[in-house]
Amino acid sequence: MNHDMETGLRKDAAGKLVPAWYIQEADVTLNGKLVFSLECGTAVSKNPFLVFMVKGAKAGDKIGVAWRDSRGVSRTDEALVL
Secondary structure, three states: OOOOOEOOOOEOOOOOEOOOEOEEEEEEEEOOEEEEEEEOOOOOOOOOOOOOOOOOOOOOOEEEEEEEEOOOOEEEEEEEOO
16 A cells, blocks of 8 residues: 555654654455455554455455545555456
């Protein structure tokens, strides 16, 4: 997931704290059906790499990942199972 993931503890060049900004929650779907959800916090790294296995997925099925961050920004991506 492409995201800068600021903790709120880092300072900029002027010495001011950079406000926290991070992915708060994500949902993973298989063919539109929720497979699992997760909650994230400030300890997750920049551009987190999410790895998971889904039982019963077949070639051509659609996996979706949707996330929402602490500023209300959201993104959804989909890919086909190979």
